Amino acid sequence: MQSLTLPAPAKLNLFLHINRRREDGYHDLQTVFQLLDFGDELTFTPNTDNTIRFTCSNKSLEGDDNLVMKAAYSLQPFARQFWGIDIYLNKILPAGGGIGGGSSDAATTLLALNYLWRCDLTADQLADIGRELGADIPVFVRGQSSFAEGVGERLQPFDLPKKWFIVLDPGCHVSTAKIFSHKRLTRDTPIIKVATSFGQGTKNDCQPLVEELYSQVKEARLWLDQFGQARMTGTGCCVFLSVDDEDTAQTIFKQRPKHISGFVAKGVNTSPAVEQLSLSIATGV
Numbered sequence: 001m002q003s004l005t006l007p008a009p010a011k012l013n014l015f016l017h018i019n020r021r022r023e024d025g026y027h028d029l030q031t032v033f034q035l036l037d038f039g040d041e042l043t044f045t046p047n048t049d050n051t052i053r054f055t056c057s058n059k060s061l062e063g064d065d066n067l068v069m070k071a072a073y074s075l076q077p078f079a080r081q082f083w084g085i086d087i088y089l090n091k092i093l094p095a096g097g098g099i100g101g102g103s104s105d106a107a108t109t110l111l112a113l114n115y116l117w118r119c120d121l122t123a124d125q126l127a128d129i130g131r132e133l134g135a136d137i138p139v140f141v142r143g144q145s146s147f148a149e150g151v152g153e154r155l156q157p158f159d160l161p162k163k164w165f166i167v168l169d170p171g172c173h174v175s176t177a178k179i180f181s182h183k184r185l186t187r188d189t190p191i192i193k194v195a196t197s198f199g200q201g202t203k204n205d206c207q208p209l210v211e212e213l214y215s216q217v218k219e220a221r222l223w224l225d226q227f228g229q230a231r232m233t234g235t236g237c238c239v240f241l242s243v244d245d246e247d248t249a250q251t252i253f254k255q256r257p258k259h260i261s262g263f264v265a266k267g268v269n270t271s272p273a274v275e276q277l278s279l280s281i282a283t284g285v
């Protein structure tokens with residue numbers, strides 16, 4: 001059987017409202033997930049020795065606690081035709097950036113192995129398995145830019161306006177758990193209606209706290225603010241600005257301070273992982 005290579009796209013939270021802390025320690029939130037056409041890449045190569053192996057361009061991410069391995073082990077019991085797999089992750093996205101890199105890698109693994117192992121699970125079933133591994137995984141499994149509620153698993157797909165994004169990585173690797181458990185996090189933003197979420201008045205509730213804890217995040221956001229209204233994604237640390245076309249995005253990106261990395265990406269409504277998998281299935285690869 002041939003190798004299957006699929007993308008694992010990044011996401012941005014166009015806004016992130018935290019409504020309350022729940023009994024289970026998680027938080028109910030409202031957000032819009034914007035998928036991007038930029039991300040990591042995974043290659044799945046069936047092997048003959050019945051083993052699941054994982055290697056990564058970033059050696060420090062190798063090991064059984066990577067979300068890719070966790071996703072593979074979660075799916076293994078559902079395999080109707082199990083064979084060993086060598087999984088290689090080409091890691092492009094910064095970890096701890098609030099752009100969902102690890103979650104997207106896990107989702108792409110679920111999608112790929114559902115096909116290769118003939119699990120035949122539905123998107124609902126895959127999203128439920130993903131949810132157990134991380135709150136951000138269901139949106140990548142379903143593969144549509146969406147309005148989200150609950151912990152991020154109640155999804156309403158949305159056709160977002162076509163935009164380009166300048167994403168800056170201040171490079172400080174923010175822990176999601178640390179921000180959600182911080183005593184100064186604001187957790188009482190009133191619930192809004194979906195329609196309202198595309199107007200003015202939205203925010204990222206984690207941003208003031210993260211900017212206070214990590215001055216590099218504030219510095220990057222203030223720099224981008226010269227060109228429009230920039231915002232932080234997720235629990236940080238990346239900040240972004242949307243513009244109408246690629247040329248404008250590239251022109252702004254090229255002027256960034258030399259010590260700040262990042263990328264320019266197109267916003268998409270359908271995940272490139274889901275699109276590529278459909279193509280691979282249709283062409284029998």
Ligand SMILES: C[C@](O)(CO)[C@H](O)COP(=O)(O)OP(=O)(O)OC[C@H]1O[C@@H](n2ccc(N)nc2=O)[C@H](O)[C@@H]1O
Pocket residue numbers: 013016025026027028029031098103133134135136137150151152176177180234235
């Ligand atoms: C901030 C977001 O990226 C927004 O999209 C997500 O809500 C985070 O999703 P994630 O990284 O997949 O999060 P998980 O791996 O499930 O959880 C990491 C940590 O964040 C906390 N957490 C996460 C999501 C949520 N709605 N409430 C939480 O309190 C959990 O207690 C956990 O300790």
Ligand SMILES: Nc1ncnc2c1ncn2[C@@H]1O[C@H](COP(=O)(O)OP(=O)(O)OP(=O)(O)O)[C@@H](O)[C@H]1O
Pocket residue numbers: 061065066067068094095096097098099100101102103105106136174176234235236237
């Ligand atoms: N495949 C993976 N890629 C990156 N990090 C991973 C992966 N699997 C597990 N991790 C662990 O998860 C942590 C967070 O990485 P990730 O890139 O998912 O964060 P994030 O972009 O802040 O995510 P989110 O937007 O979901 O909060 C890393 O520090 C790393 O220890």
